[in-house]
Amino acid sequence: MDAAEFRKRGKEMVDYVADYLEKIDKRQVFPDVEPGYLRPLIPDCAPQDPESFEDVFKDIEKIIMPGPNACE
Secondary structure, rough: HHHHHHHHHHHHHHHHHHHHHHHHHHHHOOOOOOOOOOHHHHHHHHHHOOOHHHHHHHHHHHHHHHHHHHOO
């Protein structure tokens, strides 16, 4: 990732966090998932080759942030 892409992606993440904070009052206080729900949804080890920012962000949106929806 070069400096220009780093700046672009950094700005995207700042927007993501700001949007999250603006809507935090609509989120569940406690997730309805069990401890360990995430383990079977992620690889056992890091990839050998870098993944695109888009792919990493999709995983964040699909697996990590939803919590309750990730197990369905």
